[in-house]
Amino acid sequence: MRYELLGPLRVTNGGETFSLSAPKMEMTLATLLLGAGRVTTKDQLATELWGSCPPRRASAAVHVYLSQLRKFLVSAGDSEGRAISTRPSGYVLHLDGAAYDVAEFQELVRDGRHHQDAGRHEAALEAFELALLLLRGPVLDGLAEGPALSAFATWAEAERLDCLELSVEARTALxxxxxxxxxxxxxxxxxxxxxxxxxxxxxxxxxxxxxxxxxxxxxxxxxxxxxxxxxxxxxxxxxxxxxxxxxxxxxxxxxxx
The missing domain is CATH 1.25.40.10 (Tetratricopeptide repeat domain)
Incomplete structure (x- = not known):
């Protein structure tokens, strides 16, 4: 499985792509991805979904979203249904070997900077270009409204511009x-x-x-x-x-x- 958050949210497996149609479901999965491997509390999820004015039955709604997300991930390849686990205070998304475009992007940029610093400009440019290919558009199609998702969307755009600058530096050096x-x-x-x-x-x-x-x-x-x-x-x-x-x-x- 592969999670892709650098653009419209989607999960891929082999040559097949799986997308969520409901914005609240997308925001729930995206919030869990941001905290992958750590507990994302129910309060954090409610804030991302509804801001400072959650509905009276917000906790029940979050529970429904998580139940639906588990089913979605099973259909996308989480055959044992272990991708999301429940904790007393919230939920944990486990990557467990699944690919994640955000981690790949960060690694490519690190590699590119390392090559650039060492004067290997062709290798640096290749890394930066591969990183830029991972950025498919605005995070969540521009639907990110909660504080964590909005901050991530801002970060992704800033990183895209920085990566463009680095690719220009590599081309200039060449x-x-x-x-x-x-x-x-x-x-x-x-x-x-x-x-x-x-x-x-x-x-x-x-x-x-x-x-x-x-x-x-x-x-x-x-x-x-x-x-x-x-x-x-x-x-x-x-x-x-x-x-x-x-x-x-x-x-x-x-x-x-």
Whole structure:
């Protein structure tokens, strides 16, 4: 079995995909997945499902959801019905060898960072690209409302952007300038307030001997940040601007290989 939470929630087994049709059921399973291997209390489940205004029979409703989830997981491959166990204060989801896309994503990013630090940029890029493939869209199709699930959805989006930045760094180190410029143009259009994308684009334009364009990117970032946030560019972006103005040779140095 394989649990997939980095997008619409689903469980896969072999070539078959199993999905829950009821949002409350999805939120229940997602909450249990976040605490896999640990007790998720009934109060935590109620908070994720109904916020600060649970119904009078919330405990009974949670019990029904858990009963239905057990049946769902049995149909998805938990033949012995042991994936969810009951504790006095709540419930525990046991992975017991089942794959979990969140754990796979984190491992791939760790591997990519390790390769990047060691100068193995091809291997790093491969790891980051595989990690990005696991991110299939908004967590729970954007239905996450409870505090834990909302925080997880925010984390997943932040990790996706960080992973994109890391993949750009790997491509830049490999000298794939045209590819990186095209990618960053799209990312800046999509995320105009993310300063790191401007900095990365300035660097790769400079290395592609397009210094004037790199300086125009800085001026664009400056205009956007002033208009939208009333702020000046961050220190790292200002440093990149100054380094390009002075043709600082540190910008010509390739990353460790």
């Amino acid at each position: 000298g794939r300038h045209r590819e990186v410029i095209s990618l960053l143009d799209g990312l800046i259009a999509q995320y105009p307030l993310r300063e790191s994308f401007y900095r990365q684009l300035m660097l790769v334009l400079y290395r592609a001997e397009r210094q004037a364009e790199a300086l125009r990117v800085y001026r664009k970032a400056q205009r956007v940040l002033r208009a939208e946030l009333g702020l000046e560019p961050c220190r790292s972006l200002r440093r990149m601007h100054q380094a390009i103005l002075t043709s600082d040779r540190v910008l010509d140095l390739p990353l460790a290989s």
